[in-house]
Structures are given as C-alpha cells and as structure tokens.
Amino acid sequence: MLNLKAPGVSVEEITRLPYSVTLADTAIPAFIGYTDFATVGYNKPYKISSFLQYEEYFGKAKQESIQLKDVEGKGVTIVAPPVQFLMYYSLQMYFANGGGPCYIVSVENYTSAEVQYTDLKTGLDKIENSNEPTLLVFPDAISLKNQEEFYTLYNEAIAQAERVKNRFVILDTYYGDSTTTSGDLNTIEYFRDKVTSSSYAAAYFPHLKTILNYTFDENETPITHIGLQNEGQTSADFYSGEIAALEELKRLASEEISSGSANAFVLADLLGQGVAIAEEINDSADNTHGEIPDTKAVLTEAIEEAKIVLDAIYDGTIDDFMVPDDLDENAPVFSGEFDALKAAILNVKDKKGAADGITLKNLESSNSELYNQIKTEIRSLHIVLPPSSAMAGVYGRVDSVRGVWKAPANVSLNYVIAPTEKVSEEEQSDLNIHDTGKSINAIKNFTGKGILVWGARTLDGKDKNEEEDNEWKYVHVRRYYDMVEQSIKEALKQFIDQPNISYTWLRAKTMLENFLNQQWLDGALAGSIPKEAYHVEVHGNKDEPKTMDVTVKIALVRPAEFIVLNFSHQLQ
Template sequence: MLNLTTPGVSIEEITKLPYSVALAETAIPVFIGYTELIPDQYKNAFKIGSLLEYERSFGGPKKEGIQLKEVKDKGVALIPPPVQFLMYYSLQMYFANGGGPCYIISAGKYPSTGEVQLSALETGVQMIDYIKEPSLIILPDAISLANEEDFYTISNQVIEKAKVETENRFAILDTYYGNSVKGSNDLTTIDIFRNKVNSTSHAAAYFPHLKTILNYSFDENKTPIVHKGLQEPKQESSVFYKGEIAALSELQNLANMEISGGSPDPFILADFLGQAIAIAEEINESADAVSHGKSSLILAINESKAVLDAIYDGTIDDFTVPDDLDESAPAFSGEFEALKSAIVDVKDEEGEANGIILKNLESSNSALYNQVKKEIQSLKVVLPPSSAMAGVYNRVDSIRGVWKAPANVGFNYVVAPTEKISDQEQAKLHTDDTGKSINAIRTFTGKGTLVWGARTLDGMDRKDGKDNEWKYVNVRRYYNMLKQAISKTLHEFIDEPNIRPTWLQAKATLENFLNQQWMEGALAGITPKEAYFVEVGADEDETKTKTMSVTVKVALARPAEFIVLRFSHQLQES
C-alpha cells in the first residue's frame, strides 16, 4: 500500500501474473445408477469427495433378503443374492483403488420391483450435459439390465456422450457377463460385445469381472429368512430329488440285468433293493414333515423292507420275468417303481430357519445363527471392473500423469478375476479385425491381479498399413486434456489486439507449458524441438476478417507395450 501523506495524484503499480496453462481435470468420474436416497438439494448431479459423504447424501446399499438351502452332509449354505443395484459397492471399489472427488447422478431410488430400467439410466446419461467437469463416465448398474440388448443400447449412448469434441470425456465400459459365456449362436461374451458396441477411441472396455473382498448387505432385522430344504437352487422341475430318482433307476437296471441273465443271485438282488431303501429313507428324513406324498413314501419303504426280509428268508425265490422286459419294467414286486413314484411327490421346501428373522434366530437356535453369519461373511461381492478402473485412472494420473498408461497396475480389494486368461486368450482380446480391443485383467504369481492392457475400442491399425495413433487409452486421454487446457488458456486472449506482441505472448505461454510437459516425460523427443511446435500468427479468411491462428503440434509418448529382449553370445576360441 502507498503511504499517502501529500495531496495529489499517486500511482500504484499492480503486478499481473503472466498467462499460464492450467491442467484440466482428467479423472473425475460421474457414476450413474440407483441410490437408496436422493438428497433434497439434488438437481442434475451431486459432487462428493468420499464414501462417507455419499452415505450421508445417498444412503447405503440395498439390503438383500437371506436365502438358505440345505446341503447334504454340510448343513446350510447361503444362496448368492441376485444383486441388481451396484452403485454403493462400485463406489467402495472406486475409493479403495485411488479414487477422489466424483459426481453422482441418481437414476432413482431402489425400485420395489427390484429391476433396473433402461429409461432411468438413459435419463441419467442425458444429465451429463448439465455438468462440465466429469471426464470419466461409469454405469455400474448397466449389467443388471434384464435385456442384454438394453445393455448395448445404453453403452452406445454413453459412447456418444464421450465423443463430444468440446468436452474432455472418456467412457469405461464393462462386458455384460463376467466370463466367456457362449450364447445360442456359439458366440462368447466378447464376440457379442464387439458386434453390438460401436467402435471409438473415446472408450475402453475391461474383462472379466472381479471377485472382491466386499460383503453383501443383508436385511437381518426385518425380512424373514427363506430357508429351502434339500434341493437344487433354481430347479426347473417340481421334482426335488432328481439325482436320487436317477440312482434308483440305475439300481433297477442292474437288478433287471441280473434277472435277465438267468439264475439270478437273490443276495445280489437284495443288495440292490437295500441300497434303494436306504436312499428312500434318507429322503424321508430330510423332507418336510407335512410334505405331500410323504405318507406314500413311508408305505413304499415298508413294503420294500418286507420284500427284502422275504428274500433273506427264502420266501421269495422266483425272479422270472417276461421276455419283453424293458428298463422301466419292475424287477420284482414293483418295489423300485413304487419307491420312485412316491419320491416324485415328496417336497422338501422348508428348512428350520424358514420365516424367521435372523435377529430372532440368535435366541431360538444360536448354532444355526452362527452358521448363517459365517456364510454371510464368506460370501463376497462380484463386480464389473469399471469402477475399480476409474480409481486406477485417478491413482495413475495423480502419481505419474495422464500420459502414463493405466496398465501393469494392481487392484485393491480384489481377490481374483472371475475368469483366468492365458496369453493366447489375451491375444484374441488385444487385437481383432473389428479394431475393438478388450483390456484383460489377469492374475500373475507373486504380483496379484493386474490390469494388463491399455487400448481403446479403436485399437486396429489403419488399412494403409500406418499405425493408429488413437489405439492407446493414455494417448487419447492426454490429447483430450491438452486440447481442453490449451483452449481454456486461449480464451484469455479473446479481445486482445491481434498484433505481434499478443502472438508472442500466446506462443510463449503455450511453449512454457509444453516444455514442462516434455520435461516430465509426457512428450516424446530428445529435444524440445522434436517434442512440440507452436506457431501463432494472423489468419485471414475469405471475408478478410483477421483472426489469430494458433497451430500446436505435439509428439505424444506411447506405452512400451511390447518389449523384445535379444541375447547374443560368442564362443571362446579354442
């Protein structure tokens, strides 16, 4: 401040900072999906800086119901819940892998139908236009769409948003399935993805999905447990004991073969019938007490036991059968058929914990309660990799820079990928005639689970034989950052005199910025002259209106994707 003591005109010089280029944010994702809550101040998007902040504004995960099934000789097992809403778990993975501030676009509260709707996700994708900062687009709930075609529809809509030239955006996509499932046309998950998703250098896809250390959130205080008896989950038929019936049929066939061969051994036949009775008695013990058909099963067991006793007593010794005996004909007295017929009607639908809230089970059956809690802790969440990759992008950008390929990097909170990928399998993922490269996530001994690829969905070289400059994730994202940062800097020169001093000032500003980028290793070239070129001057269009023309050329660094190690040796002369 001036020390004003004498009246008059005083002059104070204010130093103005020189023009500079500010780096654009490169790894601020926007997550689009369903949430438990929607904050009052929510409009189009909401920026958060931590998982705690998300929980305060959007709540937690959807609590799943507990479904148990009986497993022979093992007790109860927890049936993995059909989780549809993955936003909360995805944010856990994002922050655990290095994520920072991000935007949340809620597609709505968890619906009572428990289904993800395409229209809700589409509305969320359109909201991206109202926010300028996000540079990554993530849709955690997209794989939960019931219709696979809807998944590819929303994926292509996300790609179109990422391709907007005026924005610094990049999409991280998942595959619909977490492994190489083959469909009706014998196409794998990757084949269908490549057929349905548009080619672009503004997006990358990762495969397979990830087994995490995260636990599912279960409703332990309100929703009653569904406890199924000894049966296979998701069984198409109403017959619960298919395997047991098949075993009885095999015993029946063996008995028929023994009889049809002539002079059957009664004790061998008795052994077959004894095994059949043992199977039926095990079913009788495990089936529901009020099961329809159980009385018929008990009757069939008792009758078969009477026949068994008669064989050992020698009361039954004639096992002749008609000449036209087939596999379904009774071997003797129809015992096998009677047992099978009775088992078909037996149901084992309910277990001991059925209809009980887990909290109440602790007091009524502590042993079963502890077993259920153990099952809950052992069951881990499986997630698509996009959210974890968003965290990896953020981590690599902050430690090294956006110009560093987000590959050969490990994950946090990941146990293993859902499918192991070999070198030969990755070769097919890495390059394809469609140009749509899929980045593999692989497990290596001693290293853990690593991202093992950094290519975009436009990874094929050009038809003229020249290299495709946009096939690498870091090249596309770094170029997007440069373009946006330089564009914002040049806005400072709008309305400045279009004369040589202005041109020199703009050129010096850009060259200082690019020289710093070159020194950090972002640009290729031994000297600055090889790394970048800036030219600023007047440009005159057809209307003779002078404009300031800026030309910037940069040599972008590429990842050392392939390393060839050559050995040579020379034998000692003898």
C-alpha cells in the same frame, strides 16, 4: 503505500500474474445408476469427494435376502444372491483404487423391480451438459436383462463422448467370462460385434472377484433354507440313486419268483431293503410337494402297505408267489410293492433346512451353532464386480501421481482377490490387437506382483495400415490430447475482446509455450529439446480481421508396449 504529502511523481508497483494455462480436470467420473435414496433428487448430477459423502447423500447397498443350501457332509452353504444394484459396491472399489471427486447420477432407488435401460439412458442425457465430468461409468449396466440394451447404452455413451470431446467411456463386457455364448458368438466376439469403434472409449476384461461382502438383511427378511435337493431339481433326479436301487431289488425279486421255487425269506429280505430306503427318504421329506397335497402321507401309506406284506410273509399268510407276467389284475403282485414305493418317492421332496422362515437375528438365540456357521459363510462370500469402477479409480490415481500422459496400465488393483477368468498369453494377443481394431484390455494375475491391468488401448486400437500408425489407439494419448485441448481453449478465453495485434499474439504464444514447456519438462511430451516437443503459432487472420489464429503442435509420448530383447553369446 504512496506518500502523497510531498510534491513530485510517485510510483506504485502493482503485482499482476502473467497469463497462464490451468490444467483441465482429467479423472472426474460420472457414475450413473441406482442408489438407496437421493437427498439431492433423482437424475441430478451431484459431486462428492468421499465414500462417506456418498453414504450421506445416497445411502447404502440394498440388503439382500439370505438363501442357504444344505450340502451333504459340509453343513450349510450360502447361495450368492443375484445382486442387481452395484453402485454402492462400485464406489467402494473406485475410492479404494485411488479415485477422488466424482459425480453421482442416481436414476432411481431400489424399489425398481429391475434395472431399466430407459432409466440409465435418462441419467446419461442429464450428464451431457455438465462440463466437469470426464469419465462415464455404468455400474448397474450388467444387470440389464437384455444384452442388446447393454451395448446400445454404451454406444449412446460413446456417441456423447465424441460429441462433447471432453470425456471418456470405460466399458465392461456383459459376461465376466469368455465362454458364455450368445448365438454363435462368445462374450468377446459379441462385444466386438455390437460396440462402436472409438478412441473415446476403452474396455476391460474379465470381471473381478473382490474382497467386498454382500449386504444381507439380518433383521427383517426370513431366511430361505433349501434342503439337499436343489431348487428346480426333480425328485426323479435327486432320488435317482434310491430309485435305481429299488429297480434292482424289484429285478432280483422277479428273478427269484421266475425260478419257480421262490424263497419267501429271500423275497422278504429284498422288500425289507426297499422299505428301509423308503423310510430313510420319508424321514427327511417335505410334507407337501407337487400336485398332491400331502405327498409324505402317500409315501408313509406305501411303506405301511409294504410292511403288511412283510408281516404276511413272516407269519406264513403269503407263501405262494407268481411270475409277474402271469398275473391277472386281481391277483396280488409282490413286485408291485416296489412300484408303489417308487411312485410315492417320485412325488416327495427333500424338506427345507432348519433355518427356513427364520430371520438371522432370531436364529442367534434359537440355534447359535447354525447362526455362527451362517455368519462364517457370509464373511466368506465375496461379490463379483465388473472392472470399470476400479479402473476409474486407477485413472485418477495414475493422473494424480504421474500425470494423464502415463498409460493406466501395469498398475495393481486394490480390493481384488482374483479375476473371474485367467487370461492366457494367446488369449491376450487376440484381446489386445484384433482385426476390428476393438481392443480389450486384460486384467491378469501375476505371481509376486498381484492383479495388474495389462493393457492401455482404446476401442480404436488398430493401425490404419502397416506404414501409417494410428495415434489414437492408446488410452492416455486420447485423454492427454483432450486435456491439452480443453486447457488451451479455456486459457485462450482470456484474450477474447483483446486488441487483435502482434502484442496480444505474442502474449498468447508465450503463455502457451510456457505451458507446453512445463509439460515437456514433466515428461508428457517427446523430444530431446523443446522445439522437438511442441510448436506454437499465433497470428491474425487476413481474411477475418476479428479472428486470431492459434496453431499448436505437440509430440505425444507413446508407451513401451513391446520390449524386444536381443541376446548373443561368444563361445570360448
């Protein structure tokens, strides 16, 4: 404090921080998709910093209905539901893999019948003017019914990233395996055919089987319990073995009759076997199926008629059998009993399971054994997700631990059991470097290491020619350059309206050199000495007196993508 009591000159030292560059955020993703609700409103980007905050403002996953299927010899198994809305699960993967603050753009709630391109495109448009998001992720995009819309959406996102130049798009493939075809093209070929080449985007393959479980409605929605017969499976297919057996019994009966001296008891035995087959089917048949209102009653009637014939044989009422080809339409046809049983079987269907129409909550008290089996099945069923959300978390983890200049590769993924497809060395060669330049980064399982991200190339991953390298083929090079550019642009705003003189130029140059020198010391820039790592020029513009020209050159670090080992040995 100044002492102003005595005459003289007093000096007060004022601490003033020098001009400095603040690092721009690099891993702030915007997740665009559907949520349970949105207390902040739909199509309004909202920043959260934890999964608990997500649940508070956007709710939980959609509760799926339980569908069971009987499996012969194994009891029941649960059928994986066709989940459309993946935002909730994707946020779990994001935070589990190191993600931090992010933006949520809820485009609609779960009452939507299906994922719509127009909804996701609207959410993308709403995020364009937000300055902070640096990554774009679409968790629900793979649920679009139209594959063309899926790739159109990603191309729109890439176009936005190239316009604003401060964000990066993480892409998925529409299918999680390479074998699914669209026309004459498989998943990878179709992806490359439809997606725009760009250094502002990267794609990852395949999809991931996670440790996350589906969220089921255990209290309100009744269970759908399918019997042994699959949904949509015809009775001719399901009972094919039994029908073939009936045909064989009919053939044997016809041969016996054709011999001219048919043994009644042999025929009775053959028909008895046919009745036994039909009765076994009837015991497990559903009561109504197909166009006939009571198909089980028709089968029961056919069985009873066959039994009448059997009784007639045993009591001697029927003792004369004719060759089927010689019979007229009014004569009794013994082999026709087999045809009647077959026709009735073709119209029945295996009945539904014991839990059909009951909620899981009510099943707990009525059938605890089945309830416990279903709960075990639910815990064993794991959801499959596209990798983009997990990769957004990896970007954040690598950026915070090492820096944005470190390639987000050769790092493990959390909450992942296995990729949906095993990528071979030959397949990865094609994924990594392709004539189109549209590289796709593989996710692979390594023994003793876990699930690793094994690639860090953008969708502009091809060199211009053999002599000229493409500097934008690596994910971290593009993202680091964008970070430096945004950081320097923001820092230079401090000099707007400052005197355009050498003193101002010197301060700006010193500020930038200090920033870049620290980046070099951190390992972000190549070069053994500072002048090999960066160069800064700041000066006035002779033609435009109000303009201060700034030139920054940096030597970016490249990854050791290929390591060549040379071995030699000397014989004694």
